[in-house]
Amino acid sequence: MQSKISAFFKSTSASTTLRNDDDWENQQHHIINTYTRTRPNPNAVTSPSKTERTSTLVKNKRSYAQFHLDFGQSDFLLRACPTCGIKFTPGDPHDDKSHNEFHKSFTHGILFRGWSKETLIPLPSVESGRIILVAETDPSSHRKKAEEVIRMMEIELGSEWILHDLCKVYLFVSAQRVVGCLVAEPIKEAFKVVSPSVDSVKKRRVKPRSTTLQFGNVIFQREVEKKVASVSDSERMEGAIFCDTKPTAAACGIRAIWVTPSNRRKGIATHLLDAVRKSFCTGLELEPSQLAFSQPTSAGKALVTSYTGTGSFLAY
Ligand SMILES: [Zn+2]
Structure with missing residues (x-):
């Protein structure tokens, strides 16, 4: 028993001695010590240990901030108003104020205090406002006002085609706002619209090509990603006008008519057309x-058909 106990202590002692003296064991200790020292040392020059990198990653994963990448896209943080088309940043006080002002000008008409010398076109039927003619010889301030209104029209009718130097502009003014505008120009000839028959419209439609390919007994069916005619395409087809090839003498061409969205269906376009008929040709x-x-x-075609009482009106 005693011998065994002595052997036990001897053995332990020998083992300790062995561990302390052995290079390999010392190297192991050295590695462990290095690991425990570098972890808490924030000033360590060496690269962070794997444990530290993992810890950093875990911290990053906890950040849920949403980033937006600005690659120069034109509509970054912008929203386009579906009515007036203006792009603005919702929530930005300056943008919101600018948009509200423009939106009201577009839907209700731009503000107009009146001029001291106006060329009025008197119409007994007009009770809710007055029609002012702006001609090419009028002061530049009058022309500029007309141009301002036309810029509003361009939002819906397309830009840079409406006005030129020979145009006469008719403004419908009501409650100190320009609520409607008509642009007319002198012309020499026009063409009578002829209503296309249903058959002629059908003939213009392109027949779809065959979507099968056959090699011997093998037939492949092609999947055709066909661009389906959109509503606007079909509307354009229905709204397309076909004219007589023989010209007809004409003096007055209506380039554009526009009424602000909140003042439509009040007969303003009809009043403007009446004003043009009465005043465009002097004495006639x-x-x-x-x-x-x-x-x-x-929409214009429906108005013209209603106003002229025929689908065979003059177009140019
Ligand atoms: Zn708007």
């Missing part, structure tokens, strides 16, 4: 059928 009142219209939209 034109008949509705003598007015010619420049490529009307489908």
Whole structure:
């Protein structure tokens, strides 16, 4: 028993001695010590240990901030108003104020205090406002006001085609706002619209090509990603006008008519057309059928058909 106990202590002692003296064991200790020293040392020059990197990653994963990448996209943080088309940053006080002002000008008409010398076109039927003619010889301040209104029209009708130097601009003014505008120009000839038959429209439609390929007994069916005619395409087709090839003499061309969105269906476009008929040719009142219209939209076509009383109006 005693011998065994002695052997036990001897053995332990020998083992300790062995561990202390052995190079390999010392090297192991050295590695462990290095590991425990570098972890808490924030000033360590060496690169962070794997443990530290993992710890950093875990911290990063806890950050849920949403980043937006600005690659120069034009609509970054912007929203376009579906009514007036203006792009603005919602929540930005300056943007919101600017948009509200512009939106009201677009939907209700731009503010107009009046001029001391106005060329009024008197119409007994007009009770809710007055029609002012702005001609090419008018002061530049009058022309500039007309141009301001036309910029509003361009939002819906397309830009940089409406106005030129020979145009006469008719403004419908009501409650100190310009609520409607008509642009007319002198022309020499126009073409009578002929209504296309249903058959002629059908003939214009392109037949779809075969979508099968056959090699011997093997037939492949092609998957055709066809661009389906959008509503606007079909509307354009229905709204397309076909004209007689023989020209008709005409004097007055209506380039564009526009009424602010909140003032539509009040007869303002009709009043403007009446004003043009009565005033465009000096000393001569034109008949509705003598007015010619420049490529009307489908809404414009409905107005013209109603105003002239025929689908065979003059176009140019
Ligand atoms: Zn708007």
